[in-house]
Amino acid sequence: MSEDRLSIKKEKENEKTASGEIKVAERCPECGSTNIIRSYDRGELTCMDCGLVIDEKIIDQGPEWRAFTPEEKEKRGRVGPPISTTSVEGVSPTVIQWPGRDATGHKLSPQKAFEVSRWRRWQIRSRIQTSQDRNIQQAANHLERIAFRLNLPQNVKEEALKIYRAAVKAGLVRGRSIESVMAASIYAACRILKVPRTLDEIADYTKAGRKDVARCYRLLLRHVKLNIPIADPVDFVPRIVSALGLSGVLQRKALEIIQQARKAGLTAGKDPAGLAAAAIYIASLQTGERKTQKEIARAAQVTEVTVRNRYKELIRKLKIPITS
Template sequence: MQPGDVYETGFDESTGKTTSESATCPECDGHVVTDGGERHCPDCGLVIDEYHIDHGATARKGPGDERDPRHIGSPRTPARHDYGLTTEIGRTRDGTGRTLDGKTRQRFSRLRVQHRRARHESKRDRNLEQGCQEVSRIAGALGLSRSLEEQAAMVFRRAQDEHLLRGRSIEAVAAASVHAACRCAGLPRSISEIEPLARVAGQRVRNAYRVLNDELGLPTPPPTPTAFVPKYASALEVSTAIRKRALELAELAVERGVASGRQPSGVAAACLYQASLEAGAGLVQTTLADLADVTPTTIRTGWNAVLAAIDATDGADSATADAGGTASPVPGER
């Protein structure tokens, strides 16, 4: 005799929910079991019900217990002013999903107001919250990763600790922090892409970034054309062969010193233009100029420099091949 023949209901200790153990599978009429809050049929594998809310108590570490005593929750993140350790008060439903009545909703509304007022101990905390929210907004609009968002928030925190917010808007420093995080990570995000997303004038963002770079000593490596080639190639949807050849030309431009003193985005666009000519794709210079935010003259100048580097490399290779093919004289002969 099965336990389900005696007990019509059961209790799942992993979720703390009373479940029906005597149910049958609607597909194969098999016996339904409950495991970890999931009701499924072991015969055909049909999942009937899922229950993900854990009503059990948090595990505690006792004597001789090897379980991890840490509470389960979202990890700490510097992208939030309180590192994510905040309290959220609901509006229309409680923790179990039941709808609240009007009197309870009014009480929760007053609690939210008091909680919002008591959440900040000083004006510094309010500025930090506003700055972190602005950093998250810009990072989300740019499609940046969570790690870059946290790095930008750390730059903003350092700027606040060094008292660099005085006389500057929070929005400008937040936008400059995002650009600084991208520069430190080697991500090709120009400040021209961040300026339209900022809620202040672009010149204020540039001034704020200049101050952050000077006062904080940010480890920002100089941008290279190789960092911009994949971005432009993806935007133009060129073939893999053109992308690979453009990267080779960009590395050659850095090696030959073509990129020195020139805008790296323009050199990257010139490398893509030359790679497209070699492959017969024939990209237009004006399209590349609009994508790289430079003038067509910059593209042509960089292209001529890239051609000169290619000719110099081909000449050096030819000279090396000729020198290697010439027979060396026998010692003692003239």
């Protein structure tokens, strides 16, 4: 019997597939039965009719978790890089770091540092083949930096990179700053997903400045099919209130003021962040949680002049009584 088991093992070794998996024997070599059970608990392949252990010490190479849908399988799997659209398609995110120290922390000699630097250049060239790939990789670096500073969620980053890819395809990046087009793409993504960030906030983290970013944003609107919803001042209120540490009562009051302004037709064509800031300022006066126009303007990333102008307009046209 031991010889039969050994011959079966050899036969099965010859039945390995291209992926390295072993095909299960269809019949028992002892009785010819096909009633064969594989037990991963014991690591055995056993004939249930005659009791012959056909194979033993079988290794379960599958995952330890169970999944019943493709979504669960993708979510629970831990092999391979994270699935993300914020990296260049087909490009590995692993790179050789700038030469300085070895794996043990010791400083590299000048000659060794030069060699590592050369390896790094060649690796980057082999990873990113085309100029378009290099362009998108550089844009992705700007995206990660700006998104980190603004604490933007993953869905905004993915949408921004999708918009930037469309801009590259439309030829909008040629002759323009990659950083500016990326910043404009981030602003468009925030507008689409209703994440309250102003153009000024995003432009503050670029070298190009607001004017250049605004110009690129207008180009995106003209040449890329974007479904940009109208910015709502309501979306800005919670973030400003939270930044100032104000109460929920004040927040509800500010939202009521914005609703009144909308019914009166005062929101059209107005900066939503400035309108939200003015409503919060009025609510702070009414509830006694007083904040200066300067403090609110800073939290809303708008100017004091904007807050003051919107404040005067709201109290005049809505006839809001303000006690000094």
